Ligand SMILES: Nc1ncnc2c1ncn2[C@@H]1O[C@H](COP(=O)(O)OP(=O)(O)O)[C@@H](O)[C@H]1O
């Protein structure tokens with residue numbers, strides 16, 4: 306069943322791959338979020354640009370990663386850039402749509418009040434629209450993070466230097482199915498996904514106390 | 527900044543028009559009819575001017591052109607003599623209070639922060655923002671310690687609307703724009719909010735442009751009422767008593783309603799009408815002398831008072847004993863007690879409820895001031911009557 310000896314001999318490797326897994330996922334979500342925010346703000350300001358931006362993000366999502374790696378290796382080689390490009394691309398569709406939905410969800414009367422009281426466009430965006438979009442933005446980040454943690458594995462197809470915990474899954478598979486090694490890759494990555502999701506939920510509670518007012522109301526009365 | 531130390535602005539509409547661009551402009555098609563047409567009116571400083579008219583007649587458009595949320599297509603609007611078109615829009619808006627029906631509080635900010643929005647935009651020191659927010663919450667009747675740290679979702683509709691008013695007052699603007707501010711709350715809360723706004727206004731004396739489609743609200747709130755018709759055409763502009771006593775057109779007459787005579791009753795108060803004297807006597811007075819006096823008066827009742835001149839009740843002249851002293855037990859309390867602040871409408875209603883022709887008017891300490899009869903109320907309604915607010919309305923009447 307479980308080869309405890311193998312595990313004992315690979316504690317350092319598992320720790321290293323866990324760190325690498327987190328690092329690859331964090332860069333992908335971070336860069337993806339930055340790009341998505343810019344695209345969403347452009348789309349929110351110029352409505353006509355939203356359908357093409359959204360459609361483009363949707364098309365990028367459908368490109369197979371292996372084909373992409375093959376194409377990228379000829380340009381960026383076996384570098385971390387090659388590994389990150391598909392991961393970043395796959396986050397865009399979720400993040401752009403959620404950020405735009407969050408901005409769209411700001412009630413019209415809130416915007417009117419903000420304008421009527423003398424906010425500039427920029428003040429309105431930073432003080433009113435983005436804070437109110439936070440719940441949907443965080444929902445997008447949770448989805449993007451969990452799916453990216455799952456996808457990091459595929460970067461192992463570039464070379465053994467990548468893949469995070471997925472390295473163990475691929476390696477175990479290539480050995481004709483070595484369950485202990487495959488579990489050593491799969492279980493920690495599931496835990497990473499759950500842990501990241503939990504942290505986002507905690508963080509959102511902290512930064513959007515107002516979104517919990519219904520719960521507060523219930524406990525207060 | 528003290529709440530009392532406030533300024534008020536003069537607002538002038540000069541031939542203001544607004545024509546919205548057609549949704550899908552087509553060559554050859556006639557331009558969209560104007561939402562506002564050649565609107566000219568002047569709101570003096572410190573007055574409440576109500577824009578009233580049926581839905582879609584251009585009230586909101588007229589209001590939003592003042593703080594430039596909408597730009598006019600013709601004419602100009604002056605605030606304190608300065609054309610708003612020449613002002614920086616955000617700067618202008620920070621000097622004008624703005625209250626809307628849906629309130630539009632920021633859901634993600636506490637009540638305290640919501641009230642301090644404009645002071646924050648104006649970069650007041652944080653301590654002063656907090657102080658001002660608390661001062662205003664107290665002013666609109668919300669205990670700061672209770673409400674300051676709550677979120678809008680935790681408030682009732684009426685409480686939210688109060689916060690909306692407090693927020694608009696935060697930077698002590700000389701002008702307030704209020705678009706159907708009490709339209710979304712139930713009638714009881716609306717009545718209370720209206721009364722509180724009038725109480726605040728008595729203290730603050732802001733210039734207020736107030737939009738409503740409810741003629742009763744317009745009459746109650748307005749020092750001046752502008753009745754508008756579809757297309758933003760001004761039908762009549764004047765004090766509410768004048769609108770009611772002398773509607774300038776069939777449209778205005780129909781809009782104010784067939785009961786406009788009754789509505790005028792709510793504009794005058796008991797204190798505006800000359801009270802009638804009445805034969806009185808105090809408990810313990812000799813009955814014979816009182817009986818003689820009441821038979822000498824055409825009004826067949828004696829009003830019995832206690833030692834402090836507070837009314838106890840009526841004694842029919844036939845039931846006043848010929849000898850002895852007057853006892854409190856002889857009197858029947860039946861007339862409603864009115865005071866100078868009671869509106870004639872309420873006074874009449876109380877008299878009808880009690881099934882009497884006469885109300886007893888007392889002062890603040892409960893002492894008798896006189897009586898008010900149904901006939902006196904009817905007289906006050908006649909176009910040539912002169913008491914109080916009704917007099918203001920009769921200028922130009924009779925045509
Ligand atoms: N943004 C807009 N674009 C086109 N037409 C508008 C717009 N806002 C209002 N209107 C039209 O202008 C007229 C006056 O509207 P409004 O000022 O909102 O009326 P009110 O506040 O008296 O109900 C209406 O016929 C309305 O349909």
Ligand SMILES: [Mg+2]
Nearest residue numbers: 582585586587
């Ligand atoms: Mg309106």
